[in-house]
């Protein structure tokens with residue numbers, strides 16, 4: 001958990017301008033070095049733009065995962081989603097990357113929907129609502145292109161019988177003081193939340209339990225989820241005779257407003273996968289930018305892409321080609337590209353993306369059974 005002055009990063013809250021270097025030191029994770037990237041490239045042929053652009057910037061034991069892989073021991077992937085509402089573009093970042101890893105390494109994916117967590121955490125949400133969002137969000141996961149037969153999506157509630165047994169084994173090693181220290185729980189935290197971290201640790205070991213032999217596990221996730229791995233899963237793994245799970249961590253896609261990550265609670269500055277394309281267009285067109293007060297000033301001084309959410313959208317998702325991205329950056333800095341045009345260009349790309357995603361999402365409805373596992 002990090003609550004530095006200026007920014008906060010916990011599994012339930014991300015606020016302010018995140019200093020990723022500081023986070024890396026505080027969480028005790030390793031930066032992704034050029035050397036590690038070269039090692040990954042040997043297996044993948046190409047580097048995903050999330051790696052090239054250091055959107056995935058931090059890790060634990062990815063070198064070890066590659067050692068095992070090179071020794072002929074394949075790993076499983078594990079990631080998840082807290083189904084508290086509709087999926088937005090920020091959620092897709094780790095999923096798109098996980099899809100790339102599945103494809104390149106032929107790995108199985110275990111995908112957890114924590115409908116229990118979101119019900120326990122949010123006063124206003126009922127269990128039927130979070131369970132319903134597990135299915136809604138699963139459509140977005142499937143739309144990312146995961147492989148049926150190698151991808152297992154489950155809701156904690158509906159797969160509880162399988163998960164609970166492992167959660168109980170984990171929970172015996174976790175004390176109240178540990179979860180208080182790791183997650184900042186207080187005396188008025190409900191006991192469901194206090195137990196819940198054990199459930200989020202379960203899928204790290206699930207492939208090993210299901211197959212009856214130890215299987216290395218790699219977790220691609222945004223860095224706010226790190227306390228679960230550092231504080232719970234990696235701590236109990238040796239006690240239960242499992243490998244410690246490895247992690248690869250991403251940064252957060254910013255919202256369309258001023259500062260901060262994309263957040264579902266600020267619907268105007270978040271683009272949801274179910275937004276009609278013209279609604280998304282309006283959101284893009286009203287985005288905050290790094291532009292100047294007047295067009296004249298902007299032509300003279302240039303824009304400020306480094307602090308501009310619109311530029312970040314190109315950087316994260318909407319300008320795969322490096323030349324294309326550089327062009328946007330340079331034209332902005334030079335004052336040749338004004339914010340209105342830049343936003344209109346982005347809106348075209350966002351609409352194209354959404355139209356395609358929504359087609360695949362609709363298609364996913366027919367294939368849900370091929371992906372969902374339950375007791």
Ligand code: TRP
Nearest residue numbers: 079080081082112114200221225
């Ligand atoms: N707790 C996560 C959330 O609120 C959901 C989650 C469960 C998850 N298991 C995970 C996220 C593994 C990343 C990796 O979104």
